[in-house]
Amino acid sequence: MARAVDAWNAACDAGADGDFGRRPETMMPLRRAPYYLAEVWPLVINTQGGPAHDPQQRVLDVHGQPIAGLYAAGELGSVFGHVYMAGGNLAECLVGGRHAAEHLAWRRERCPS
Numbered sequence: 001m002a003r004a005v006d007a008w009n010a011a012c013d014a015g016a017d018g019d020f021g022r023r024p025e026t027m028m029p030l031r032r033a034p035y036y037l038a039e040v041w042p043l044v045i046n047t048q049g050g051p052a053h054d055p056q057q058r059v060l061d062v063h064g065q066p067i068a069g070l071y072a073a074g075e076l077g078s079v080f081g082h083v084y085m086a087g088g089n090l091a092e093c094l095v096g097g098r099h100a101a102e103h104l105a106w107r108r109e110r111c112p113s
Contacts, residue, residue: 001037005030057100071104073097 011017012029051059051072058066073096 001035005035055099056103057096058103071100073100 009029009031011019012027015024015027017024017027052064053059053072054066056066057071057073059070059072061067073093
């Protein structure tokens with residue numbers, strides 16, 4: 001661990017992160033011990049529920065009508081409802097976001113303000 005801290009501090013002093021390409025203003029040296037270490041793993045986190053939306057991703061009001069200019073994407077008002085989907089919601093984030101963007105672009109072409 002000492003080598004890793006020394007390498008990080010040297011990168012901070014040089015203002016260049018050769019390992020991960022961080023911008024210098026985001027780098028802070030570790031000068032004072034004690035240091036603590038924990039092994040971490042990437043995880044997929046989920047939320048369930050959220051506002052109802054239509055197939056164009058428009059958020060619906062309590063009467064089932066679209067709220068002008070308000071769109072949902074990803075886990076916000078998931079098409080899967082309250083079912084825990086693990087990695088399945090990653091695709092929903094991409095697909096839902098694209099549907100929302102396409103619908104908004106289509107509306108702006110046809111209904112400029």
